[in-house]
Amino acid sequence: MLPKLFFAYFAFAMVLISILVVTRRNPVHSVLWMLLLFFHIAGLYLFLNAEFLAAIQIIVYAGAILVLFLFVVFLLNLKEEVKAKRFISAWSAGFTFAVALFVVFMLSIRSFIAAPPGKYTVDLIKSESNIQVLGKVLYTEFLFPFEVASLILLIAIIGAIVLAKKRIKI
Amino acid sequence: MVPLNWYILLSAAIFAIGVFGFLSRRNVIIMFMSIELMLNAVNISLISFSQYIQDLRGQILAFFIIAVAAAEAAIGLAIVIALFRNKATAHVDEVHEMQG
Numbered sequence: 001m002l003p004k005l006f007f008a009y010f011a012f013a014m015v016l017i018s019i020l021v022v023t024r025r026n027p028v029h030s031v032l033w034m035l036l037l038f039f040h041i042a043g044l045y046l047f048l049n050a051e052f053l054a055a056i057q058i059i060v061y062a063g064a065i066l067v068l069f070l071f072v073v074f075l076l077n078l079k080e081e082v083k084a085k086r087f088i089s090a091w092s093a094g095f096t097f098a099v100a101l102f103v104v105f106m107l108s109i110r111s112f113i114a115a116p117p118g119k120y121t122v123d124l125i126k127s128e129s130n131i132q133v134l135g136k137v138l139y140t141e142f143l144f145p146f147e148v149a150s151l152i153l154l155i156a157i158i159g160a161i162v163l164a165k166k167r168i169k170i
Numbered sequence: 171m172v173p174l175n176w177y178i179l180l181s182a183a184i185f186a187i188g189v190f191g192f193l194s195r196r197n198v199i200i201m202f203m204s205i206e207l208m209l210n211a212v213n214i215s216l217i218s219f220s221q222y223i224q225d226l227r228g229q230i231l232a233f234f235i236i237a238v239a240a241a242e243a244a245i246g247l248a249i250v251i252a253l254f255r256n257k258a259t260a261h262v263d264e265v266h267e268m269q270g
Contacts, residue, residue, distance in 0.1 A: 094189070102183060138230055
């Protein structure tokens with residue numbers, strides 16, 4: 001009963017905060033609501049026995065990505081945007097599409113068949129530790145995707161510098 | 171134990187809210203945040219699958235999604251800054267040079 005109550009709180013709060021994120025007029029408010037949402041998501045990850053990802057969620061998402069968003073919002077002068085209309089005139093089309101998508105997801109849950117359970121039971125993960133087990137899988141089975149991810153981050157660094165720097169007049 | 175369906179429903183709801191935000195807002199920063207919202211919704215479902223079928227690969231995939239989201243945010247916000255320098259707007263409807 002208690003886990004269900006916890007989940008109900010998290011689910012309710014997360015849906016409410018997500019709605020607030022997409023409907024606030026001022027982008028700063030949206031970013032701050034998003035911060036609260038990420039803390040809730042990290043709590044949900046703890047609930048799902050994913051301690052390392054909960055830490056990563058807070059460090060990378062709340063600590064890096066959202067601070068980047070906040071800096072960009074502060075750099076841009078958005079006085080005009082705050083006065084502009086909040087939604088486009090055809091927002092009902094977007095709403096209908098989103099609701100239809102949700103209904104499709106809901107209908108597709110019924111045909112979900114669980115895969116045969118793998119070997120990483122809660123007891124095994126507890127006996128080693130979440131980070132250790134995750135590291136073993138990441139550096140053996142997923143070594144190549146891991147290297148590709150590092151390349152993606154390198155390209156992101158170079159691309160961000162190239163795009164954001166001022167053109168030098170020759 | 172909380173049933174798996176609840177997690178998938180929560181994930182679907184957040185994804186749908188992200189889709190709605192992306193389609194109906196025209197502030198480029200809020201559109202970006204809607205994309206982050208959708209990525210997070212997918213992460214929630216991946217991690218709940220990983221927990222319920224006792225396989226760590228879901229968590230690894232969520233890990234990669236976070237890495238790609240970080241790269242995407244860096245590039246996207248650099249584009250926003252470059253755009254704002256040229257057009258002084260964050261409203262995407264006013265950027266139509268490439269519509270032909």
